[in-house]
Amino acid sequence: MGRFILIRTLQSIASLLAVTIVIFCLARLTGDPAQMLIPDEWSAEQAEVLREHLGLDKPIVVQYWIYMTGLARGDLGTSNLARLPVSSLIMERVPATLELGLTSVAVATAIAVPIGIYSAYFRGSPLDLFARLMAVLGQSMPIFWLGILLIMVFGVFLQWLPAGGRGSLAHLILPSITIGWYVSAGLMRLTRSSMLEVLETDYVRLARIKGVSERVILWKHAFRNAGVPVLTFWAILAIGVLNGSVITETVFAWPGLGRLLIEGVYARDFPIVQGVILLLSSIFIFVNLAVDILYVFLNPRLRYQG
Numbered sequence: 318m319g320r321f322i323l324i325r326t327l328q329s330i331a332s333l334l335a336v337t338i339v340i341f342c343l344a345r346l347t348g349d350p351a352q353m354l355i356p357d358e359w360s361a362e363q364a365e366v367l368r369e370h371l372g373l374d375k376p377i378v379v380q381y382w383i384y385m386t387g388l389a390r391g392d393l394g395t396s397n398l399a400r401l402p403v404s405s406l407i408m409e410r411v412p413a414t415l416e417l418g419l420t421s422v423a424v425a426t427a428i429a430v431p432i433g434i435y436s437a438y439f440r441g442s443p444l445d446l447f448a449r450l451m452a453v454l455g456q457s458m459p460i461f462w463l464g465i466l467l468i469m470v471f472g473v474f475l476q477w478l479p480a481g482g483r484g485s486l487a488h489l490i491l492p493s494i495t496i497g498w499y500v501s502a503g504l505m506r507l508t509r510s511s512m513l514e515v516l517e518t519d520y521v522r523l524a525r526i527k528g529v530s531e532r533v534i535l536w537k538h539a540f541r542n543a544g545v546p547v548l549t550f551w552a553i554l555a556i557g558v559l560n561g562s563v564i565t566e567t568v569f570a571w572p573g574l575g576r577l578l579i580e581g582v583y584a585r586d587f588p589i590v591q592g593v594i595l596l597l598s599s600i601f602i603f604v605n606l607a608v609d610i611l612y613v614f615l616n617p618r619l620r621y622q623g
Contacts, residue, residue, distance in 0.1 A: 347585050
């Protein structure tokens with residue numbers, strides 16, 4: 318088990334290193350950020366001084382080395398536009414993203430898992446048909462389109478809820494529904510399919526013969542075994558919420574990390590783009606590592622293989 322955890326940890330570190338290289342190179346393909354900062358009346362000499370101040374006059378390998386040495390000290394750099402540390406700008410936006418993301422995942426999980434379980438138990442019932450319809454719509458509908466549709470209906474025509482911004486609980490409803498519907502759709506389908514497979518196994522039939530109640534069979538015996546793939550998918554979807562927040566936060570003018578990333582891309586603010594993507598990638602890699610380690614404790618076969 319210890320060898321398995323060590324190998325997965327080293328693989329995660331290597332993946333994170335690869336991410337730094339990719340985002341560092343891709344960010345510079347968007348163009349010269351100095352052009353966004355240089356006024357028209359500046360001379361070529363003044364522009365070159367600005368590039369030198371930003372460190373853009375150095376070879377890209379040297380720029381990457383400077384970036385990595387700063388990263389090793391916990392320094393994500395300084396925003397070219399705001400002239401503030403990237404870490405402070407990110408920390409200002411993290412609470413908003415966590416608020417939206419955790420709310421969306423909690424609501425989606427509370428809805429999708431029970432519906433997925435009982436949809437499998439009452440296979441072919443109206444509940445099952447409804448669950449499958451909602452899952453298909455949720456996975457096939459683009460997030461940005463759903464967000465715009467909700468704004469038009471509830472924010473513009475009915476005027477029941479705010480169309481954007483952050484402040485009260487009402488501001489949280491539309492963006493959390495936008496993300497939560499997509500999350501619940503995939504989670505509901507996987508929960509249903511896993512439960513259908515487990516409910517046909519011999520140990521479930523044996524539990525029924527012994528007179529075990531259906532509630533205990535569903536939640537203790539069936540879902541406990543069907544929950545392993547659901548756990549993996551839930552972790553991936555939870556991280557997908559962060560990726561989906563980039564679009565959703567832009568649509569709803571939600572002041573989170575996603576909107577900060579879009580602002581950084583538009584302004585060619587390399588430090589902001591690198592910092593936000595590195596943070597999101599680190600969370601994704603860490604969650605996958607945590608799930609793999611959790612598998613070792615849930616599945617004894619992996620424990621002995623490791």
